[in-house]
Amino acid sequence: MPCAVPCSLASRWPMTETVFRLHPLSWIFHTGKAMEKLIFPLLAALALGHRTENWRMWAIFPLVFVTAWAIFKARAFRCEIGDGELLIREGLFDKTQRHIPFSRIQSVSQRRKLLHRLLGVTEVQIDSAAGSKPEAVMKVLGLPAAKVLEDFLRDVELRAAGGPASAAQPSTLAGEQETPPLFSMSAAEIVRYGIVSNRGAVVVGIAYGAIWQHKETRELALANMHLPFDWIGPGLKAQLLEGHWLYTALAGLLALALLFVVLRILSVVLAFMRYHDFTLDLHGERLTVRHGLSTRVKSGTRLPRLQRFVLQEGWLHRRLSRCRLAVDVVGAHGREESAHEASAKFTELAPIATQEQAQALLRVCLPELRWDTLDWRSLDAKALTRRLMVKARLLVPAMLGLAFLDYRMGWRVPVLDLAIVYALVAVATFMYAVAWLRFSAVAESGDLLLFRSGVWKRNWVIVRAQRLQNVRLVTSPLDVSLGLVQLEGDIMGGPRGKRGLVIPCLSREDGEALRDRLWRKIV
Amino acid sequence: MIDASNGRIDHPMPNRTEIVKLPALQLAWRVYFIVWGFLFGAGACIALGLMFGAVRDMLMPAAICGLVWAAAGAYYAQRAFNAFSATVIEGEGVIVKKGVWWCTEIMVPISRLQHIDVNQGPLDRRWDMARLSLHTAGTHDKGTRIYGMAVEQAHALRSALLPRQPLAHD
Numbered sequence: 244m245p246c247a248v249p250c251s252l253a254s255r256w257p258m259t260e261t262v263f264r265l266h267p268l269s270w271i272f273h274t275g276k277a278m279e280k281l282i283f284p285l286l287a288a289l290a291l292g293h294r295t296e297n298w299r300m301w302a303i304f305p306l307v308f309v310t311a312w313a314i315f316k317a318r319a320f321r322c323e324i325g326d327g328e329l330l331i332r333e334g335l336f337d338k339t340q341r342h343i344p345f346s347r348i349q350s351v352s353q354r355r356k357l358l359h360r361l362l363g364v365t366e367v368q369i370d371s372a373a374g375s376k377p378e379a380v381m382k383v384l385g386l387p388a389a390k391v392l393e394d395f396l397r398d399v400e401l402r403a404a405g406g407p408a409s410a411a412q413p414s415t416l417a418g419e420q421e422t423p424p425l426f427s428m429s430a431a432e433i434v435r436y437g438i439v440s441n442r443g444a445v446v447v448g449i450a451y452g453a454i455w456q457h458k459e460t461r462e463l464a465l466a467n468m469h470l471p472f473d474w475i476g477p478g479l480k481a482q483l484l485e486g487h488w489l490y491t492a493l494a495g496l497l498a499l500a501l502l503f504v505v506l507r508i509l510s511v512v513l514a515f516m517r518y519h520d521f522t523l524d525l526h527g528e529r530l531t532v533r534h535g536l537s538t539r540v541k542s543g544t545r546l547p548r549l550q551r552f553v554l555q556e557g558w559l560h561r562r563l564s565r566c567r568l569a570v571d572v573v574g575a576h577g578r579e580e581s582a583h584e585a586s587a588k589f590t591e592l593a594p595i596a597t598q599e600q601a602q603a604l605l606r607v608c609l610p611e612l613r614w615d616t617l618d619w620r621s622l623d624a625k626a627l628t629r630r631l632m633v634k635a636r637l638l639v640p641a642m643l644g645l646a647f648l649d650y651r652m653g654w655r656v657p658v659l660d661l662a663i664v665y666a667l668v669a670v671a672t673f674m675y676a677v678a679w680l681r682f683s684a685v686a687e688s689g690d691l692l693l694f695r696s697g698v699w700k701r702n703w704v705i706v707r708a709q710r711l712q713n714v715r716l717v718t719s720p721l722d723v724s725l726g727l728v729q730l731e732g733d734i735m736g737g738p739r740g741k742r743g744l745v746i747p748c749l750s751r752e753d754g755e756a757l758r759d760r761l762w763r764k765i766v
Numbered sequence: 767m768i769d770a771s772n773g774r775i776d777h778p779m780p781n782r783t784e785i786v787k788l789p790a791l792q793l794a795w796r797v798y799f800i801v802w803g804f805l806f807g808a809g810a811c812i813a814l815g816l817m818f819g820a821v822r823d824m825l826m827p828a829a830i831c832g833l834v835w836a837a838a839g840a841y842y843a844q845r846a847f848n849a850f851s852a853t854v855i856e857g858e859g860v861i862v863k864k865g866v867w868w869c870t871e872i873m874v875p876i877s878r879l880q881h882i883d884v885n886q887g888p889l890d891r892r893w894d895m896a897r898l899s900l901h902t903a904g905t906h907d908k909g910t911r912i913y914g915m916a917v918e919q920a921h922a923l924r925s926a927l928l929p930r931q932p933l934a935h936d
Contacts, residue, residue: 733904
């Protein structure tokens with residue numbers, strides 16, 4: 244399929260101007276939801292000659308209108324490579340012109356769903372640091388055009404990064420085919436990822452939500468709602484009345500375990516959909532990641548654009564001696580894809596990797612990091628009191644409430660049993676706090692600040708001081724009484740609803756000293 | 767020691783000058799917290815009255831409750847005013863301290879500033895007061911605010927903070 248772009252022109256850069264237009268088939272992707280909702284009922288009505296649902300025949304008029312609109316809209320879209328910036332023009336009646344300086348482009352990503360792949364096109368998205376929307380979404384470009392655009396932007400970045408790159412460019416390009424990928428995942432690794440991830444549970448949750456949203460499925464669900472209660476209700480009641488609450492608890496645990504296994508199997512399937520053929524490449528400073536089975540995703544960014552590294556190791560990870568290396572890149576944050584759909588955002592260097600692989604990746608990205616010689620300093624000992632008091636705030640009222648309920652029901656669970664359970668909860672809480680405090684620590688290495696924490700799921704957050712946008716010291720009333728502070732730092736494109744760097748429970752002197760050291764590195 | 771000419775207080779540490787809070791800020795916060803305190807206290811009582819269908823009986827308690835909350839608002843406004851301070855570190859950045867019970871000390875480096883807004887509400891205009899919003903590229907803290915500056919001082923600080931640094935990227 245020829246692209247509507249003078250590709251030959253574009254490949255002969257440096258030049259001053261190249262115009263990119265959308266692929267002739269773009270309108271298919273622009274009609275979007277309207278088409279999806281109408282086309283199948285319409286086809287069904289036409290094929291089966293269904294007379295009762297006449298409105299669907301009438302729907303053909305808006306459909307034609309939507310299609311015509313999409314065709315014109317796609318034709319009106321232009322992306323020009325100007326002097327130092329991308330110029331995007333779009334809109335039929337209300338025309339928009341957007342200038343995106345090359346230096347503001349944080350990442351370029353491509354996403355190809357099954358339909359895109361069948362038609363040989365791709366959706367290109369350009370992100371800058373600004374807020375919740377991507378800077379430009381080119382829906383859709385022909386593959387050659389996308390390649391030209393991507394190569395062009397990479398070349399610009401290389402020039403910006405390392406001076407005159409045009410001379411070095413041919414060698415980089417020649418080397419591109421030969422260099423082995425920085426990281427890739429085998430099928431066995433993807434299975435491990437599926438076992439560790441809880442994506443299956445997320446998808447089931449979404450499906451559950453979807454059932455309640457649609458009228459037909461909701462009615463079906465409501466009609467059959469009594470079934471599970473019919474199955475387990477009588478047994479449960481009998482057990483509770485006879486005081487066999489231990490058996491009940493055991494049966495509940497077994498059921499949970501079964502559910503866990505089923506969800507993990509689903510997770511493995513989803514992991515294959517998402518991470519099949521995962522490859523991470525590094526050319527010069529440019530990182531590119533490709534993955535996906537039906538939806539192919541390709542996204543790229545530059546090494547200096549990585550804002551924060553998080554090495555994660557859950558309990559299951561440790562059983563399989565694996566970990567996950569996630570990164571934060573600036574980009575469209577409000578536009579989170581639904582969980583089952585592969586997002587084109589650059590979020591991880593290695594979804595699952597051995598510690599050695601993760602360390603090797605970190606060495607590439609952060610050459611100054613000396614992991615083995617890090618001097619980990621633990622948090623203040625008073626942190627234990629703080630953690631326990633925070634937990635007690637919720638636990639104590641809950642325990643008293645349950646005990647009161649039990650009393651009102653005539654001590655169904657005997658006092659002694661209740662006391663034992665409560666003692667166990669208290670001991671577990673205490674041990675958890677001790678374990679948290681024992682593992683949590685701060686380290687500095689040159690410009691890097693590291694904070695590790697967690698008990699079951701361990702996190703190592705690595706932030707470069709230059710990436711911090713501000714530094715905050717926060718104290719709650721509890722902190723004030725214990726003489727503790729919490730150090731926080733904000734980064735570009737950090738996690739949702741949380742700052743990129745949060746180090747709780749530092750003693751005031753330590754916190755202030757650390758803050759001042761960070762400040763010196765920032766300014 | 768207050769230097770009346772530039773509206774800043776000398777700071778014990780070198781390079782640092784604390785920005786003078788206009789007394790009008792105290793007044794503005796009092797008005798704000800007293801009005802909202804009263805509305806909250808009275809509103810809660812009226813809502814209770816509506817729930818039990820006895821709004822008339824609740825008018826007196828609503829007035830009392832509103833006054834109590836207004837008094838609490840006045841107290842909080844005083845505490846908040848005392849707790850708030852902004853200090854400029856020459857050539858480096860700004861420190862803003864705020865918070866009564868949950869205290870925060872925010873340090874914003876000049877090199878991370880994306881843009882600075884000078885805002886004025888209707889009351890601010892009456893008192894020749896402005897607040898300065900320091901915006902960085904951070905995802906979470908988009909704007910750090912300095913309240914209660916004189917308008918000229920706010921504009922002067924804005925032009926002193928911004929042109930020094932060509933936008934640092936990456």
